[in-house]
Amino acid sequence: MSDILWARWTIVPTAAPEPQLHCRHCGTVRNFASSGKFRLNSNGKKLDAWLIYKCVVCSDTWNRPLLERHPVGVLDPAFLDALQRNDLDLADRIAFDVAGLRRRAQRVEEFGGVRVTKTALAPLPANPGAIVIELSVPAAPGLRLDRLLAQETGFARSRIRALLKEGALRVEPEGVRAMRKPVRDGTRVVISGVWIDRSCIAD
Numbered sequence: 731m732s733d734i735l736w737a738r739w740t741i742v743p744t745a746a747p748e749p750q751l752h753c754r755h756c757g758t759v760r761n762f763a764s765s766g767k768f769r770l771n772s773n774g775k776k777l778d779a780w781l782i783y784k785c786v787v788c789s790d791t792w793n794r795p796l797l798e799r800h801p802v803g804v805l806d807p808a809f810l811d812a813l814q815r816n817d818l819d820l821a822d823r824i825a826f827d828v829a830g831l832r833r834r835a836q837r838v839e840e841f842g843g844v845r846v847t848k849t850a851l852a853p854l855p856a857n858p859g860a861i862v863i864e865l866s867v868p869a870a871p872g873l874r875l876d877r878l879l880a881q882e883t884g885f886a887r888s889r890i891r892a893l894l895k896e897g898a899l900r901v902e903p904e905g906v907r908a909m910r911k912p913v914r915d916g917t918r919v920v921i922s923g924v925w926i927d928r929s930c931i932a933d
């Protein structure tokens with residue numbers, strides 16, 4: 731086991747997904763981008779909250795519902811405070827939550843750009859015989875696994891296909907099918923018997 735390189739790749743999209751909605755002002759479907767600002771409306775003890783999006787062409791707004799007549803008393807005070815001061819981390823976390831966005835908008839454009847942070851999970855062996863890469867994907871970036879591997883290992887996609895065929899590259903737990911799908915949290919990629927560049931392990 732000692733000649734195995736263990737690494738974790740944490741994959742984070744670099745651009746938030748954008749809903750594609752009919753813009754009243756432009757009179758056509760446009761992308762809307764998060765403004766990073768919230769709108770709140772309290773009505774007695776109930777609170778409505780939205781994240782404000784803007785048409786990328788004319789800046790007309792669309793409010794993404796976050797809370798609908800939610801009892802203020804049961805809200806986490808830190809969350810309420812973050813809403814009230816337009817906390818950018820919170821706005822980003824919501825803007826990158828593509829699953830939540832899809833519940834509010836039928837059409838969503840995702841951008842493939844990702845930032846990959848590589849961490850060695852064990853001391854690097856002198857002559858690695860295999861590499862095990864665990865994928866950590868906190869927010870789904872909509873990037874296909876085969877593209878990610880080509881981009882980050884420097885292997886051509888034809889080489890990756892050949893390695894898969896030989897069994898030198900394995901994907902767990904989903905197997906080969908995972909290659910054409912967006913990267914998923916918890917996927918493990920095992921590459922053995924090929925020369926491994928250290929850039930696969932650490933930045």
Ligand SMILES: [Zn+2]
Pocket residue numbers: 753754755756757760785786787788789790
């Ligand atoms: Zn517009």
